[in-house]
Amino acid sequence: MNTKTVGPLRRKGSWGRRVATGVLGTLLLLGAAGGGAYAWLRATSEPQRAGNVDLTGLGGRVQVTRDAWGVPHIRAQTDEDAVFALGFVHWQDRAWQMDFQRRVAQGRLAEVLGEAALPQDRFLRTWGFQRAAQSALPALDARSRRLIAAYTAGVNAAQGRGKTALEFRILGYTPEAWQDVDTVSWSKLMAFDLGGNYDDEVMNARVARRLGAGGLDQVTAPYPANGPTILSADEVGAQSAAPQTGATSDAPHLPDTPSLPDTPGLPEATVAALRAHLRAAEALGMQHVPGKGSNDWVIAGSRTATGKPILADDPHLALTAPMLWYLADVQGSELKAIGASIPGLPAIVIGRNARVAWGVTNMNPDVQDLYVEPEGARLTSRQEVIRVKGQADVAITVRESEHGPIISDNGGGGLNFADAGPRVALKWTALQPGDTTMDAFLGLNYAQNWPDFTRALSRYVGPSQNFVYADVDGNTGYYAPGRVPIREGWDGSLPVPGDGSREWRGFIPFGELPHTFNPADGLVVTANNKVVPDGYPYLLGNTRNWAEPYRARRITDLLTATPKLSVADVQRTQLDTRSLVWADFRPILLATKPGSDRARQALGTLQGWDGNMTTGSVGALLFEAWLMQLQEMARDELNDATVMNSLSVLNQLRGVGELCAQGGQGDCAALLTRTLDAAITDLQARLGDDMTGWTYGTLHQVASNHRAFGKVSALAWLFNHHAPTPGGTNTVNVARPEHGTYAQTHGASYRQIVDLSDPDRSLYIGSLGQAGSPLAPHATDQMNRWIGGQYLPMSTRAADWGNTQTLTLHPAGQ
Template sequence: MRSVPLLAGLLLCAACSSAPPPPVAPPSLEERAQAVLAQTSGTLRLAGLQKPVTVLRDPWGIPHIYAETQEDLFFAQGFVAAQDRLFQMELWRRAGEGRLAEILGPRAVAGDRFARLLRYRGDMDAEWASYAPDAREIVTAFVRGVNAFIAQSRGRLPLEFELAGFTPEPWTPEVCLLRHASWAVTLNAGSEVARARLLREVGAELTERFLPTDPPKALEIPPGLDLTGIGPEILAGSGALRGPVSFRDGSNNWVVSGALSATGKPLLANDPHRALQLPSLRWMVHLVGPGWNVIGAGEPALPGVSAGHNDRVGFGFTIVGIDQQDLVVEETHPDDPGLVRFGDGWETLQVERQTIRVKGGDPVEVDLKWTRHGPVLHEDPARRRAYVLRWVGGEPGTAGYLGALSLNRARTWEEFQKAAARWKVPSENLLYADVDGNIGWQVAGLAPIRKGWDGLLPVPGDGRFEWQGFLPPGELPSAFNPPGGFLATANHNITPAGYPHVLGYDWAPPDRYQRILQAFRVPGGQKFTVQDFQELQHDVLSVSAKRLLRLLGLAGRTQPAQEALRPWIGRLLRWDGSLGKDSAEAAVYALWSAELPAAVFSPQLTAEQWKLLAPSASPQRAVEALEAVRPEERDAVLYRTLAAALQKAEEKLGPDPASWRWGALHQTPFRHPLSTGEAQSALLDLPPVERGGDAGTVNAAAGPGFQAVHGASFREILDVADWDRSVATNVPGQSGQPGSPHYADLLPLWAGGEYFPLLFSREQVDLQAKDKLVLQPGS
């Protein structure tokens, strides 16, 4: 009897074996991403290494690289950076080379042309020597490491390349010398165009009111300059490279001596503000080898770090407003547009024809042109003009942040100052602290000398408005061990009293700097800790809000407020001005201040004037204007705009004021550039983060339409008494590879105002390392 079930079972199995297998579902995007993640543990053999290199990744994804030679150290940095960020690095490279149209299509052609104009074409020996004596060797090793990862990953490139439909190409050392990063953080050709256009359309009084200079200076049209035809089309294509960079979003750094710290040694804090993006602009690394022991953050496509510390010195930076650009208006010959006037004669334009390959379209032929002043951005044949960019990026040593290669190795204040002299672009406030207890501040960057003119407007290119060289580094502002025991910068006007030179006229409002000063001027002499600095970096008290609230407190003396406004007036007057994400008052203030510019300024202007001036009409300028008008007029505007703000709050946040929150309006999105559909979004995008603060708070969070897309993606607080007690943050994660455990692991910390330890000693790194990768010489 048992044989029947057995036979049936055998027949059933036979039938099963002859049936077609069920279809296998293709791997999901997440599975494909996981399949190509970089190897971060075990052993890899790489051609080009001289000796073994150890890479220890800590719990937060920071690679600590230990090498026996300098060449191997930077080879490994290039390799490991590419492991984490190759797709981002390749986009950076293509943006700088002017080759985005090859992967993005016709919309990128204008930006590609602009990028090609910016490329350095000068003395290459002087270029390399400017950054550091061994800069060429370091960069060459770094690039070989990038190429080693590209070669190793040919069959399993990061998923982004599959989604984008292209593959990376081998790098050359010259990639690290591209100038687009420098362009993105220099001033001020755009300001010159804006001032010229407003001066022509609305006159000097309104231009100076809406685009004020610091210090105040009357605008003077350079003799021979015709303002007609000067408009935004001159800088067409530049926006793709500049990105959303503005002094309004700024950066902060400060340092205290041991006299003001709980440890008796200096503490240094830094939080550069740039685009909040996915992946992060910054990439962190620890480099240990002969002559090197430095940790911090830089850009993944460059060797070294730009903010951090070595075993003796800590450093951080903020942009300083040196005017490093001029727009030059060249006159072309009436019979030959290939000639431009200079002095009493004519000079020939240099012309270079290039082909821009375009995805989905025909190649585009472009003629790139230069004069003695720089690249020709725009031509106006009808007016016989060529608009030319004179900027520091044409000088040797002006690839953005590469000068940090010297800064990373400074061991004393004197060495730091010598290294700062090599840092030419972007212009920076460099702060310093060392283990001997010293603190310092050094302005770094090329500062053009303009004799008899100010650089606020475009200038004729006939030879009367030439740069007379650059200020010697020793004449740039600095301070060492100041009597007060602290130094701070926040993109504000840092020009010392009595300083004999003009560095520039465009600076950030002083709100953030004023708030930082308030923290240090505590009666009784507070002794600061790392925790105190964490709280200050996340401070959201608005100096501008307090200024507006002062006016509101004066209101009512001329006319009482409407009944419906009185409860909110009372709430606002009791409010401390902190723009916390859970604050209803902060939400009302933000909506209210947004109403002020149009209410204050537009009644005084024609519709066309207001259209031109509105982009420059900030709430802060509106409050300044209200401080100068009659109380009756002031109060009427305050009440009317507050009523409009409350109405908008109901529309945006609902009818119940108890549920109103600033964070419900004010959020940072994290959307990947390749997120083009539901499946891609699920893998690549991250949830938005509710934010407090605004552009003027120490914890800066700014952007259009209440989207907080600019701010501090990277923060560091350095404890000189014990480097292992230093802390940092970098959002959203170290890796740009979707599916990596370090793709977004730092986002919750950043969103919660928390930090991770910046491990430095080998003992602590070994103790907490999560991954160990050994790179061995071989093939």
């Protein structure tokens, strides 16, 4: 079959809509070849999952048993062989995903996707993700480098088997061999996805320019003074008594309330250049969005029915096809871990071993700053050449100051640094040399106790996360590792001058980062909320850095309502869809003066709604539609598409409401009437006149879309996966409807519940399935379970695996 591409689809929209579509895609669309084509495609793309195979690079025999859901259980005699096998199965099941993500890090998408991907490549080359990965590799310890090398050998052994992922056939290219640096580069992309506030600074600069510095708190509300913090004042004060590892320092502490700096003026041309990078990141699914966060918590045995801890985690990230995570059970001589891995990384990222369990959520400290460089600042430059499929190469100049890359350059659309005005540099912990985060993740897999755990985390750089801990001995803990800059007299919320007056004063010493061991109340809850009370001596971020407090408050309420918690109680908490946001908005919204009979009917429906965001609820859809309209209240003041968060809207409705006025006229009461009518009009256009049929799940559906073909009409039906889902804005089971579409594009990408009384009774589940190919049997077999609140056994016992297939890997020549 001819798989040469036939040219790009000329449609407006993101680069994904204009990806070249092959003859293969057309045949699939038309069904011209019938069932035989599917059989042929599966035979030539599906990897071998049973039998025996000889491979170069192995030291001994390895058994890979895939369970009833396609999860591999790897049994090897050495750790190197176990990680080799993990690389082998990662490439077998997720080859396209791995190649795509390394092309993202390298800024080499246009080579295979064409001119439409140039803005992404400009962004990626200018920021220098791959260069940062190359600088990090030599800093890793000997064990990490050894395991990475074994992983690389396993990936390349699988690639050498000759099976080709469907995406490679459609785009007509053969992937290159995997290299060690490709493993490190993915961690840099995760650092961007979770670890900065660059986009906030760009928005804040626009807000301050139009509304003054006081406008920042109106558009993005500060964290409430009564909002829950992860650690209490007592726990922060007791840190010196807790077991600690890592260096100490006499670095100066920050004042409790830093002042905002004078912000250098940024003309519209410069802001446009900076926002071009944001748009490029959005096209890659790397943007910051409300609801992209996570929940995790750890419960001491004093609060559980078994007397042993329970640890839960559900990271909220982009929901893609294939899914981000890959469930795996990896056992060598010392390495014995099970949980969620990421294809491209040689470790279990979230999970457990026989003694220790861990979970992560985004801490979201401020680790990025924008510097407006003065005239005469010393800059270096380099040339980057971007290869473009079907066209001439494109050369760009990347300049750097002492702070980092000048990101106001290369904004896309032909914009160059001569057009952009002031030169704005990015300083970011993840771009600095000596990143040993991979040591930390591999070290967690080996940890046997709290000292091992904290020793591993002392190597952690970024993205800074909230790590919860539990062990079979009954201990629980929390640590927030990573490089967090020390700023004196400024809070990092706005761009600052690059004249030396606003420089970092080192990083918070590891031993003084927030942490607790065996807290007295037996409970640690994190939901991207504020980490420490105001008395903590360092500034982790400005008052607008943290997620709204609703999830943290709801989780704490549920977990403290039952004296002795079970795994079933924890499951119910993870799946909770009760909206505390609605509870706050309810009295204000229900007091709205209706502007029409349909508005009166909608208010009557909301009057009887209990705030539960279920797929069959009409009230849930009415509330989210109304909230979307209210979130646009700042657009006329800012002249852009700013979407305010729920707390900012609530503050306006409760207070003076300066942003409620439209065109300088009106008040919040008038805004409520107007936005309710607008929400009803929108839903009527989408769903018809019968309001009783406006159920939440009709519009609110998970959108696990392919990152390259998700918006290519000829292929989207094959690669994308949609279904109605419960949950909403700031519910524990986060499922925020996307503004304007109602789609759920982010959510609990993985769930785990670890029972330390019997670790093999633990549970986990992914959002879609193990396989990357849409034709594979395990492509989507976890999705309905995930939506319905079911789990898979997180067990190393063969009796729990159901029907299995076993592939035995043998060293070549033995």
